[in-house]
Amino acid sequence: MRRRVALVTGVTAGFGEAAARQLHDLGWHVVGTGRRLERLESLGSALSERFTPLCFDVRDPSACAEALDSLPDPLRAVDLLVNNAGLARGLEPAHQCDLNDWQQMIDTNIKGLVTITRLISPEMVHRGSGTIINISSIAAVYPYPGANVYGATKAFVTQFSLNLRADLHGSGVRVTTIEPGLAQTEFSVVRFGGDTERAKAAYADTDYLTAEDVAEAICWVAELPSHVNINRLELMPVSQSFGAFPIHREPRDES
Numbered sequence: 546m547r548r549r550v551a552l553v554t555g556v557t558a559g560f561g562e563a564a565a566r567q568l569h570d571l572g573w574h575v576v577g578t579g580r581r582l583e584r585l586e587s588l589g590s591a592l593s594e595r596f597t598p599l600c601f602d603v604r605d606p607s608a609c610a611e612a613l614d615s616l617p618d619p620l621r622a623v624d625l626l627v628n629n630a631g632l633a634r635g636l637e638p639a640h641q642c643d644l645n646d647w648q649q650m651i652d653t654n655i656k657g658l659v660t661i662t663r664l665i666s667p668e669m670v671h672r673g674s675g676t677i678i679n680i681s682s683i684a685a686v687y688p689y690p691g692a693n694v695y696g697a698t699k700a701f702v703t704q705f706s707l708n709l710r711a712d713l714h715g716s717g718v719r720v721t722t723i724e725p726g727l728a729q730t731e732f733s734v735v736r737f738g739g740d741t742e743r744a745k746a747a748y749a750d751t752d753y754l755t756a757e758d759v760a761e762a763i764c765w766v767a768e769l770p771s772h773v774n775i776n777r778l779e780l781m782p783v784s785q786s787f788g789a790f791p792i793h794r795e796p797r798d799e800s
């Protein structure tokens with residue numbers, strides 16, 4: 546019997562790495578991507594011949610196409626695509642943000658994700674089966690100060706996934722968005738430009754989600770019977786919930 550193939554973007558850290566490990570342990574052949582070759586190689590040595598690394602930047606459409614074209618035939622029929630590669634940069638208010646950070650988030654979280662989806666989905670539709678899991682965020686739905694473009698890219702991911710599901714209606718291909726809340730990975734180190742102390746503070750004294758928690762959700766969605774489609778899955782640590790809308794107060798000018 547043909548082994549199931551999962552293509553997971555961004556396996557060099559965080560959710561992607563944990564998902565690659567868990568899917569591998571469930572018997573999938575995992576094609577794992579990222580820009581850091583040495584991380585891909587060390588993940589490869591920790592797993593087995595059922596792991597195939599692909600080193601490229603999702604922001605470069607020709608690099609994406611070339612990398613996927615380089616796969617041997619048995620790995621080209623992707624059963625599960627996990628669009629996970631992504632990042633946040635900065636937490637400044639919009640009018641003080643670095644425009645390059647905004648562009649990097651748009652190029653990675655939006656353009657990278659749609660490039661990979663466009664390259665992989667036709668074969669799934671042709672075969673009449675497959676699962677696409679897009680990693681969005683609670684920031685897609687709930688605004689917070691400093692989320693500006695990051696939250697907007699994730700809102701794109703959530704809505705794109707729903708629209709994709711509408712387009713793929715009747716094709717047998719499933720589409721799911723997973724929207725995690727606070728989770729400790731390298732996410733905050735990247736967000737704060739390598740400032741590990743500031744990143745650590747984001748998780749101080751709280752019981753955050755782990756990469757393994759999110760990977761379990763990915764595996765659960767992927768392993769459900771093929772007639773079941775989870776549309777959106779939102780998860781948070783118990784320690785995180787909702788706040789009231791802030792009201793700005795200052796004496797009214799009654800003159």
Ligand SMILES: NC(=O)c1ccc[n+]([C@@H]2O[C@H](COP(=O)([O-])OP(=O)(O)OC[C@H]3O[C@@H](n4cnc5c(N)ncnc54)[C@H](OP(=O)(O)O)[C@@H]3O)[C@@H](O)[C@H]2O)c1
Pocket residue numbers: 554555556557558559560561578579580581584601602603604629630631632633653657680681682683724725726727728729730731732733735
């Ligand atoms: N952690 C959270 O609190 C949280 C919450 C909600 C959603 N998310 C989302 O979950 C996803 C995974 O994040 P994470 O928390 O696991 O972060 P992470 O530990 O920083 O991992 C991010 C992964 O994305 C890859 N990546 C980033 N830019 C890339 C690019 N241009 N080309 C190829 N790969 C790229 C990185 O690989 P290389 O650097 O090797 O390229 C890395 O493997 C992201 O989409 C993030 O927005 C995270």
